[in-house]
Amino acid sequence: MNALHYLLLGLLAIFITLVVVRPRIGWAFGRWTALVCVAVVMLLPFVWLVCAAFKDKDVLNEYAFLPPLSAISSKTINLDNFRTLFAPQETTQGPVGFWRYIANSLFLASTTTFVSLLLCSMGGYALAKFRFRGKGFLLTYMLASMAVPGVALLAPNFAVIYHLGWMDSYKAILIPTAVTAFGIFLFRQAMNAVPDELIEAGRIDGCSEWRIYYQLAMPLVRPMSGEFCLIAFLGAWNSYLAPNVFLQTQAKLTLPVVLNQFMGVYDRQYGVFLAGTLLAVLPPAVLFLALQREFISGLTSGAVKQ
Amino acid sequence: MTESPLNVSLATSPRRSIATTNAPRRDRRFLGDHGVAGYLFLSPFLIVTTLFFLFPHGWAAVLAFYQTSGPDSRVFVGLSNFKFILSDADFYTAMKNTAVFAVASVFLQLPLSLGLAMLLNAKNSRTKNLFRLVIFLPNLVGQVFVGVLFSILFTPTYGLFNRLLATLTGFGLEQRWLDDPALVMPAVIIASLWLYVGFNMIYFLAALQNVDQGLIEAARIDGAGPIRTFWTVTVPAIVPVATFVVVTSTIGSFQLFELPYTLLQEHGGGFGPKNSGLTIVGYLYQYAFRNGDLGTGAAVGWVLTLVILVVSLVQIRASKLFGSHT
Numbered sequence: 001m002n003a004l005h006y007l008l009l010g011l012l013a014i015f016i017t018l019v020v021v022r023p024r025i026g027w028a029f030g031r032w033t034a035l036v037c038v039a040v041v042m043l044l045p046f047v048w049l050v051c052a053a054f055k056d057k058d059v060l061n062e063y064a065f066l067p068p069l070s071a072i073s074s075k076t077i078n079l080d081n082f083r084t085l086f087a088p089q090e091t092t093q094g095p096v097g098f099w100r101y102i103a104n105s106l107f108l109a110s111t112t113t114f115v116s117l118l119l120c121s122m123g124g125y126a127l128a129k130f131r132f133r134g135k136g137f138l139l140t141y142m143l144a145s146m147a148v149p150g151v152a153l154l155a156p157n158f159a160v161i162y163h164l165g166w167m168d169s170y171k172a173i174l175i176p177t178a179v180t181a182f183g184i185f186l187f188r189q190a191m192n193a194v195p196d197e198l199i200e201a202g203r204i205d206g207c208s209e210w211r212i213y214y215q216l217a218m219p220l221v222r223p224m225s226g227e228f229c230l231i232a233f234l235g236a237w238n239s240y241l242a243p244n245v246f247l248q249t250q251a252k253l254t255l256p257v258v259l260n261q262f263m264g265v266y267d268r269q270y271g272v273f274l275a276g277t278l279l280a281v282l283p284p285a286v287l288f289l290a291l292q293r294e295f296i297s298g299l300t301s302g303a304v305k306q
Numbered sequence: 307m308t309e310s311p312l313n314v315s316l317a318t319s320p321r322r323s324i325a326t327t328n329a330p331r332r333d334r335r336f337l338g339d340h341g342v343a344g345y346l347f348l349s350p351f352l353i354v355t356t357l358f359f360l361f362p363h364g365w366a367a368v369l370a371f372y373q374t375s376g377p378d379s380r381v382f383v384g385l386s387n388f389k390f391i392l393s394d395a396d397f398y399t400a401m402k403n404t405a406v407f408a409v410a411s412v413f414l415q416l417p418l419s420l421g422l423a424m425l426l427n428a429k430n431s432r433t434k435n436l437f438r439l440v441i442f443l444p445n446l447v448g449q450v451f452v453g454v455l456f457s458i459l460f461t462p463t464y465g466l467f468n469r470l471l472a473t474l475t476g477f478g479l480e481q482r483w484l485d486d487p488a489l490v491m492p493a494v495i496i497a498s499l500w501l502y503v504g505f506n507m508i509y510f511l512a513a514l515q516n517v518d519q520g521l522i523e524a525a526r527i528d529g530a531g532p533i534r535t536f537w538t539v540t541v542p543a544i545v546p547v548a549t550f551v552v553v554t555s556t557i558g559s560f561q562l563f564e565l566p567y568t569l570l571q572e573h574g575g576g577f578g579p580k581n582s583g584l585t586i587v588g589y590l591y592q593y594a595f596r597n598g599d600l601g602t603g604a605a606v607g608w609v610l611t612l613v614i615l616v617v618s619l620v621q622i623r624a625s626k627l628f629g630s631h632t
Contacts, residue, residue: 130344155603238448
């Protein structure tokens with residue numbers, strides 16, 4: 001028996017008593033306790049990650065989380081892991097600093113987000129507001145293409161990229177994911193809600209089709225743009241397979257690929273490598289906390305009719 | 307002068323004339339003036355999908371019948387790539403692991419997601435958004451970071467998971483999860499539970515919030531208990547979303563690669579001891595990129611597509627049967 005057991009047994013006892021005496025309050029208590037337990041389980045690895053990143057390598061394994069208050073000093077809690085992490089690494093292609101990988105990831109993720117926001121919204125606008133020959137067929141084709149697993153195309157795509165001469169180039173990562181059927185569908189849904197009268201009015205006033213899209217339609221689908229940016233950024237930031245397969249120069253690699261490499265390099269002092277993981281997790285977390293409402297409604301908009 | 311024939315016909319038979327003259331004209335105007343614009347707006351997608359979807363599909367169909375070493379050299383070998391795959395023990399290991407994972411996703415992860423969604427769905431819960439956010443949080447970090455993180459959480463003696471397990475049950479502190487072939491898939495499933503439970507919960511929660519409260523009230527008044535109400539009112543109402551979630555998570559399961567590959571990076575080179583964590587995509591990756599045999603990779607891709615197609619069709623059919631019986 002230990003403290004955790006007593007805590008759980010105590011909660012269980014309170015729950016049973018309450019259910020017997022006041023069923024309503026009892027069930028509410030049970031529901032709350034269950035949710036709190038799940039939330040704790042979901043948060044623990046993150047808390048552990050933050051603690052581990054700041055612990056000195058000598059005490060890394062000694063404490064599960066942070067050392068007790070009496071043992072906290074600059075010898076147990078410090079920034080050594082980050083110092084080691086940011087010291088330039090000798091590689092076969094010259095020294096590369098960790099900043100470089102962060103910059104690469106930020107560059108690739110934000111470029112992908114920007115380009116695909118533009119191209120997917122254009123496609124969605126066209127499907128929602130233009131009539132043209134072959135539209136029905138195109139819609140069916142796009143739906144079908146979403147059902148085919150992307151990884152099945154990994155081998156032939158590699159051949160295509162190779163023959164285009166895009167190996168070890170960011171083009172190989174940016175261009176194939178620059179515009180997706182999924183993104184176009186999201187925007188088509190949002191653009192459907194843009195009133196036709198507004199577009200007609202724009203045409204009568206002599207706007208070019210491009211200006212109607214850019215200055216009239218886009219501002220109206222701003223909530224969807226926010227959701228889409230998050231989805232696109234997370235996808236690009238966490239993407240591993242394409243950068244791993246197509247990039248070769250060490251200085252061009254992105255965070256997921258490098259962190260995976262580091263597992264072998266920092267085998268003995270994994271605090272360094274957890275410090276890197278912590279830094280890699282921060283940008284998506286900040287972005288998500290800022291935009292979480294839009295993100296969750298965007299996720300379900302395709303599946304649930306509101 | 308400009309009195310059009312439209313006005314004349316409007317006077318005689320308004321409805322018919324609108325239907326016959328106005329609609330086609332409108333269509334033609336759209337096609338004439340804006341048809342090109344439609345294609346122009348979609349041209350980036352058309353180019354990308356041709357280059358990186360249609361063309362590779364055609365190429366995959368060809369490549370699968372060639373023996374390749376690297377993208378430059380290839381020899382026609384007929385069906386022998388497929389024959390090789392279907393007689394390769396590793397392929398069946400990969401199939402088995404992937405199937406185990408898919409079954410765990412559908413029968414372990416989804417019920418948990420639904421349970422959490424139901425806990426969250428109760429009325430007057432102001433903290434609902436906070437819990438939803440916390441449970442969804444792991445999805446931000448993606449498979450690679452989760453794999454990397456859990457490879458250390460599962461460390462014997464010092465890893466958080468083993469410490470927790472030992473505190474709760476009194477044993478398991480020394481358990482070498484990632485070195486024991488029997489425990490590798492459970493470890494992958496535990497990590498994936500942490501990652502995906504919140505993701506699917508969001509869908510179930512959205513579906514539950516759309517269930518007609520009037521029906522639930524009516525069932526309660528008619529004397530149905532909570533369990534009966536759940537099966538007769540809630541379940542039929544969420545079947546469409548449940549089907550969507552089951553099919554997408556099965557498709558996702560069959561594409562599993564990054565999580566086990568990073569989790570097991572230091573254990574069997576990404577595939578675990580005795581290939582106990584090898585998935586179909588891992589098998590494809592192994593052949594196409596480690597051995598440079600794109601032909602076999604393409605053939606595996608075809609087999610994978612076929613398997614996913616069959617499984618999804620069966621699931622959609624089954625859910626329709628289920629939906630019509632309840």
